[in-house]
Amino acid sequence: MFRFKRDTAGDLVAFTLLLIGALCMIGPFVWMMSTSLKPLAEQYDMRMIPQTVTVENYPRLFEIIPFHLLLWNSAKIAAISTFGQLLTCSMAGFIFAVVRFPFRNVIFVILLITLMVPGQITAIPQFIIFKFLGLYGTQAPLYAPAFLGGAFGTFLMRQYFLTLPIELAEAARIDGASLARIFFTIYLPLAKPALAAFAIFAFMFSWNDLFNALIYLPSNMEKTTLTVGLALFQTQYSGQWPLMMAASLISVAPIIIVFFLAQRHFIAGISMSGLK
Amino acid sequence: MGALRPMGIERWWVLVFLTPTLIGLLLGTFGSIFATLGISFMDWDLLTPPTAAGISNYQGLPDDRLFMRSLWNTLAFAGLYVPLTVIISLFVALGLNRTIPGVSFFRVAFFLPTVSSPTAVGLLWTWIYAQDNGVLNEMITAMGGDPVRWLSRSVALYSVVIVNVWGAIGGGMIIFLAGLQAIPKDYYEVAEMDGAKSWQRLWFITLPALAPSMFFQCVLVTINAFQAFDYIYILTRTGNGNSTMPTLVFSIYRNGFRFFRMGDAAAQAVVLTCMIMVLTLIYFRLQKKWGAQA
Numbered sequence: 037m038f039r040f041k042r043d044t045a046g047d048l049v050a051f052t053l054l055l056i057g058a059l060c061m062i063g064p065f066v067w068m069m070s071t072s073l074k075p076l077a078e079q080y081d082m083r084m085i086p087q088t089v090t091v092e093n094y095p096r097l098f099e100i101i102p103f104h105l106l107l108w109n110s111a112k113i114a115a116i117s118t119f120g121q122l123l124t125c126s127m128a129g130f131i132f133a134v135v136r137f138p139f140r141n142v143i144f145v146i147l148l149i150t151l152m153v154p155g156q157i158t159a160i161p162q163f164i165i166f167k168f169l170g171l172y173g174t175q176a177p178l179y180a181p182a183f184l185g186g187a188f189g190t191f192l193m194r195q196y197f198l199t200l201p202i203e204l205a206e207a208a209r210i211d212g213a214s215l216a217r218i219f220f221t222i223y224l225p226l227a228k229p230a231l232a233a234f235a236i237f238a239f240m241f242s243w244n245d246l247f248n249a250l251i252y253l254p255s256n257m258e259k260t261t262l263t264v265g266l267a268l269f270q271t272q273y274s275g276q277w278p279l280m281m282a283a284s285l286i287s288v289a290p291i292i293i294v295f296f297l298a299q300r301h302f303i304a305g306i307s308m309s310g311l312k
Numbered sequence: 313m314g315a316l317r318p319m320g321i322e323r324w325w326v327l328v329f330l331t332p333t334l335i336g337l338l339l340g341t342f343g344s345i346f347a348t349l350g351i352s353f354m355d356w357d358l359l360t361p362p363t364a365a366g367i368s369n370y371q372g373l374p375d376d377r378l379f380m381r382s383l384w385n386t387l388a389f390a391g392l393y394v395p396l397t398v399i400i401s402l403f404v405a406l407g408l409n410r411t412i413p414g415v416s417f418f419r420v421a422f423f424l425p426t427v428s429s430p431t432a433v434g435l436l437w438t439w440i441y442a443q444d445n446g447v448l449n450e451m452i453t454a455m456g457g458d459p460v461r462w463l464s465r466s467v468a469l470y471s472v473v474i475v476n477v478w479g480a481i482g483g484g485m486i487i488f489l490a491g492l493q494a495i496p497k498d499y500y501e502v503a504e505m506d507g508a509k510s511w512q513r514l515w516f517i518t519l520p521a522l523a524p525s526m527f528f529q530c531v532l533v534t535i536n537a538f539q540a541f542d543y544i545y546i547l548t549r550t551g552n553g554n555s556t557m558p559t560l561v562f563s564i565y566r567n568g569f570r571f572f573r574m575g576d577a578a579a580q581a582v583v584l585t586c587m588i589m590v591l592t593l594i595y596f597r598l599q600k601k602w603g604a605q606a
Binding site for chain 2: 156247
């Protein structure tokens, strides 16, 4: 067998540089955690390992602000959005992959082009529509658009459905199954890996969204999401870093945990969206 | 491609399945683009009926100090953020494509900022950058230097670029890694047999083969650069609701959704979209030129 000559010096340089880079990536998170475990009086003690370790900041967070409501609002909006995206994008992805109909490719390409349209240009008319519908200040504008499909998810699901043999659909059709039945009983159950990858993304986008929550929801802690809550917290409790870091850590933790558990899906999702 | 031809009632199912997407396309995207264009020629505060304003919203832009600062900041931000993100993530991917220990650890580490909420991580960075007792300034003063006002008007651009690049390397790395893994191994074997040195393999095989990833990544990062908002909002917002480094999206947010000056906000959104479109077209032209040479 042919084998590469190992470029040992190059590997060593690459490893060292990557290690420095990785520390720059992780360092801030370690600092976030370490600060959240310090008592307020010792917040300016710059040691990485706190002199006094305390978890008091976490229960305090829930006492001074309705933090549980922020978590609940964000989770609820993200869950509904994710459901809407999974349903409508997989439906469209299925049709684009399995059915032939007039203008199919044209519509699909137009859909992909919309990936380049910046959100700000749709935000203004959308805002006006929701305002005139009387939904300004409610959570509906944050999840309703998720039920109108989207280029990213449709593309992802279509790519996955294309990998399934078309004979699956053809055979079921001969047996008299409707398209809806083929989709719900055959294609959707087979698409679990792609659905999982996409669900993580959809949930993350919604959970991390600041802009829409900022423009639609009232700036009070009972009604808004975690992201806006953190921004409000930033002004109301400025200078109380251990509390703020505890709040930050709780908001990044769910996504990071899911990311660790489903790393493979996550990265597959990104590379699928990337090329081919 | 073997695909089903719908017959009879199946045509209705096709329509039903596509309806959400079609509504999203027609009303959500294309309707919105035309609506925004229309609104940009009006004055509208959402309380009184809109009035025709001609091109005055556009004519007013050069005199709008927030807009002009935002425009400059956005261009400067993109000018630093795009090349830095693309180059650093390319190098990270090239490093991770080698046979070195701990590849999966590195991948997770670089990806961590990408999945974390920019709002939450932004709070952390406000502390790192804080003027009094901030982490960076503590380090600097401990080494005998003078504290820096990291988030002040003159420095904020660089501080914000650093955080945004930090948060974007992971995504870029994954796209380049996918591109690298798609390069056939025998290219390298042949090159090695012909005695190509490692820099020659990089220059003549790896980089040309990565051109599609590079193109895709440049388009993506540029679009993101012009839409950057979260970190900027958290890091540079001042007490009176302004920013020490306003960008176009910040200006649109403030005009449209804080002051309800829909006409002005729409005009600025149109300018923003045109800039993104022009840059994307330039990338497409460049890619064609490159593709023709290869």
